[in-house]
Amino acid sequence: xxxxxxxxxxxxxxxxxxxxxxxxxxxxxxxxxxxxxxxxxxxxxxxxxxxxxxxxxxxxxxxxxxxxxxxxxxxxxxxxxxxxxxxxxxxxxxxxxxxxxxxxxxxxxxxxxxxxxxxxxxxxxxxxxxxxxxxxxxxxxxxxxxxxxxxxxxxxxxxxxxxxxxxxxxxxxxxxxxxxxxxxxxxxxxxxxxxxxxxxxxxxxxxxxxxxxxxxxxxxxxxxxxxxxxxxxxxxxxxxxxxxxxxxxxxxxxxxxxxxxxxxxxxxxxxxxxxxxxxxxxxxxxxxxxxxxxxxxxxxxxxxxxxxxxxxxxxxxxxxxxxxxxxxxxxxxxxxxxxxxxxxxxxxxxxxxxxxxxxxxxxxxxxxxxxxxxxxxxxxxxxxxxxxxxxxxxxxxxxxxxxxxxxxxxxxxxxxxxxxxxxxxxxxxxxx
Amino acid sequence: xxxxxxxxxxxxxxxxxxxxxxxxxxxxxxxxxxxxxxxxxxxxxxxxxxxxxxxxxxxxxxxxxxxxxxxxxxxxxxxxxxxxxxxxxxxxxxxxxxxxxxxxxxxxxxxxxxxxxxxxxxxxxxxxxxxxxxxxxxxxxxxxxxxxxxxxxxxxxxxxxxxxxxxxxxxxxxxxxxxxxxxxxxxxxxxxxxxxxxxxxxxxxxxxxxxxxxxxxxxxxxxxxxxxxxxxxxxxxxxxxxxxxxxxxxxxxxxxxxxxxxxxxxxxxxxxxxxxxxxxxxxxxxxxxxxxx
Numbered sequence: 001x002x003x004x005x006x007x008x009x010x011x012x013x014x015x016x017x018x019x020x021x022x023x024x025x026x027x028x029x030x031x032x033x034x035x036x037x038x039x040x041x042x043x044x045x046x047x048x049x050x051x052x053x054x055x056x057x058x059x060x061x062x063x064x065x066x067x068x069x070x071x072x073x074x075x076x077x078x079x080x081x082x083x084x085x086x087x088x089x090x091x092x093x094x095x096x097x098x099x100x101x102x103x104x105x106x107x108x109x110x111x112x113x114x115x116x117x118x119x120x121x122x123x124x125x126x127x128x129x130x131x132x133x134x135x136x137x138x139x140x141x142x143x144x145x146x147x148x149x150x151x152x153x154x155x156x157x158x159x160x161x162x163x164x165x166x167x168x169x170x171x172x173x174x175x176x177x178x179x180x181x182x183x184x185x186x187x188x189x190x191x192x193x194x195x196x197x198x199x200x201x202x203x204x205x206x207x208x209x210x211x212x213x214x215x216x217x218x219x220x221x222x223x224x225x226x227x228x229x230x231x232x233x234x235x236x237x238x239x240x241x242x243x244x245x246x247x248x249x250x251x252x253x254x255x256x257x258x259x260x261x262x263x264x265x266x267x268x269x270x271x272x273x274x275x276x277x278x279x280x281x282x283x284x285x286x287x288x289x290x291x292x293x294x295x296x297x298x299x300x301x302x303x304x305x306x307x308x309x310x311x312x313x314x315x316x317x318x319x320x321x322x323x324x325x326x327x328x329x330x331x332x333x334x335x336x337x338x339x340x341x342x343x344x345x346x347x348x349x350x351x352x353x354x355x356x357x358x359x360x361x362x363x364x365x366x367x368x369x370x371x372x373x374x375x376x377x378x379x380x381x382x383x384x385x386x387x388x389x390x391x392x393x394x395x396x397x398x399x400x401x402x403x404x405x406x407x408x409x410x411x412x413x414x415x416x417x418x419x420x421x422x423x424x425x426x427x428x429x430x431x432x
Numbered sequence: 433x434x435x436x437x438x439x440x441x442x443x444x445x446x447x448x449x450x451x452x453x454x455x456x457x458x459x460x461x462x463x464x465x466x467x468x469x470x471x472x473x474x475x476x477x478x479x480x481x482x483x484x485x486x487x488x489x490x491x492x493x494x495x496x497x498x499x500x501x502x503x504x505x506x507x508x509x510x511x512x513x514x515x516x517x518x519x520x521x522x523x524x525x526x527x528x529x530x531x532x533x534x535x536x537x538x539x540x541x542x543x544x545x546x547x548x549x550x551x552x553x554x555x556x557x558x559x560x561x562x563x564x565x566x567x568x569x570x571x572x573x574x575x576x577x578x579x580x581x582x583x584x585x586x587x588x589x590x591x592x593x594x595x596x597x598x599x600x601x602x603x604x605x606x607x608x609x610x611x612x613x614x615x616x617x618x619x620x621x622x623x624x625x626x627x628x629x630x631x632x633x634x635x636x637x638x639x640x641x642x643x644x645x646x647x648x649x650x651x652x653x654x655x656x657x658x659x660x661x662x663x664x665x666x667x668x669x670x671x672x673x674x675x676x677x678x679x680x681x682x683x684x685x686x687x688x689x690x691x692x693x694x695x696x697x698x699x700x701x702x703x704x705x706x707x708x709x710x711x712x713x714x715x716x717x718x719x720x721x722x723x724x725x
Contacts, residue, residue, distance in 0.1 A: 245531055315568035321529060323581040323634060324558035333580075334570060 059404025089124030150398030205398035223290020232301030268363025304346020477502035507687035561635030567627035569619035605633035625656025
């Protein structure tokens with residue numbers, strides 16, 4: 001093409017290009033914004049997948065555990081029926097294990113010591129309990145079934161590898177040989193880890209479970225719900241429907257909005273000063289935890305309730321007032337029922353938020369080792385997020401696996417609550 | 433030449449369908465004489481003296497003096513923002529719900545001041561029912577909508593009595609035949625016109641003496657409007673009805689007395705046919721002939 005022809009073509013197109021260029025630019029910026037939105041969603045999804053994948057990948061193995069059955073000879077010369085508590089049952093179990101493995105203890109007891117590291121102390125406790133129930137078992141051989149020690153369990157799961165330097169792992173080569181031997185002989189069985197759901201915290205990872213934490217969380221949430229929901233809803237109803245609009249109510253409104261943004265640890269300090277030091281509520285109890293979280297959830301419940309009350313059309317209020325309903329009748333017969341889906345959603349979401357809260361609970365002494373289900377609302381208790389925190393700080397490797405598993409339990413708890421919010425919303429929702 | 437081509441018949445009692453309306457307009461002259469007698473035969477139900485209403489610093493009504501006759505229909509007309517709805521809402525103290533509203537002067541129903549301290553607005557509103565611009569049934573069943581008023585005022589002692597009240601109210605509102613087989617379906621599922629009649633039934637159910645209607649037909653189509661107008665005409669033998677309307681044709685069709693509001697002042701009031709045939713004030717004349725508003 002010649003220059004002349006080219007410039008002629010350009011000149012011909014020139015009047016159009018001004019508008020066309022603008023149009024093109026608009027299309028381009030629209031496509032750009034769309035791409036940015038899609039990219040944002042993809043990034044968010046990747047984070048979510050990585051988070052959930054990591055937690056599940058690390059935690060799912062907790063739900064599988066290896067256990068062993070050991071026949072134990074209850075030697076009458078060593079088991080004294082009069083002092084059952086004083087017997088070294090762990091050694092009796094080790095004897096049974098050594099028999100299974102075909103080894104003899106040495107004079108220093110090194111072999112039996114190494115064998116003892118393979119099975120949980122739960123086996124010994126089982127022996128004690130069986131003997132307590134039936135002392136005639138002395139002199140007989142009893143078979144007990146219980147979990148392997150956490151480190152042995154980790155070896156079976158491939159978390160502890162033979163390729164690691166011997167001095168860098170907790171089990172030496174001889175112990176690994178024994179474990180291989182046991183597995184080959186079929187003495188070790190893999191199964192669902194029921195104990196994780198029926199036990200509470202323990203110093204031994206293979207014995208540790210989340211029951212105490214789940215029950216503690218449920219009790220604490222019950223207290224939170226019983227305080228935050230009625231108080232929050234009534235406060236919101238008063239402020240929205242009855243209170244005169246003046247400077248005082250403005251001040252209150254601003255303060256409620258500010259309280260919703262206060263860091264949760266501050267509520268922990270407030271709870272420590274108010275409930276524990278002043279009112280002497282037992283520390284580390286579901287009661288004090290529930291009270292603190294109720295304080296924290298209140299502003300959110302109030303704000304959610306107020307906004308759903310605001311969304312009820314004024315025509316409904318006029319209709320009720322028009323037939324001679326009093327202010328309270330208008331609110332409780334018509335406005336509040338219509339606002340209920342929003343109130344419920346707000347309340348449950350703020351409770352779900354409270355469920356995952358850790359920081360304020362650390363302030364009121366909940367971060368403590370509690371090896372059982374809380375004894376009532378004033379008993380010592382732990383809760384799921386704090387249990388996660390405690391296990392994460394533990395030095396034993398097997399606890400880290402349980403940390404992830406406890407997070408899974410916590411997430412399931414939250415998903416159940418959020419699903420309940422959706423279902424309640426659907427059920428209460430009415431058209432007008 | 434007539435001043436208002438849409439002039440209506442000032443119907444006397446009997447209900448009319450839309451088809452009959454054109455005939456009736458042709459016979460306007462014949463039925464004119466019925467109305468004034470009806471107005472005078474009733475003692476004044478509502479008396480307003482020097483009523484001023486303020487919303488904060490803004491004055492919405494200036495020294496309104498008006499007598500509303502009982503057992504007849506009184507229409508309030510006037511351009512938007514002229515204060516007619518404000519005045520209507522003073523009668524059953526709905527303005528109480530607006531924090532900045534302040535009412536001075538006296539509004540008496542049967543000689544009793546509605547703003548007196550001894551008057552409970554809840555009781556007042558059971559005597560003075562209200563129908564709003566947009567049909568606003570409760571999001572409950574048809575039955576519950578009508579039964580709500582009698583229930584909160586303790587008007588029925590048993591279920592049977594309550595059902596009787598609901599039935600008679602729906603019958604009076606001309607809705608019974610359409611909904612008798614679906615009383616327990618949501619009231620919000622009805623058509624706009626049916627909803628408005630349901631709302632009227634709800635107001636009737638507490639046996640009020642006065643029914644206030646704030647542009648009850650403005651959200652309805654002409655056929656539904658005609659049904660409501662017929663209904664208003666039937667109800668005026670039992671209730672004192674006050675209706676706010678933007679349609680002068682409607683005022684002419686349904687009312688016996690008309691009050692014209694402009695800029696917060698009551699410009700003129702009188703028997704409807706006098707107002708429409710012989711307005712005294714030039715503003716009234718301009719408004720009803722469509723020169724402004």
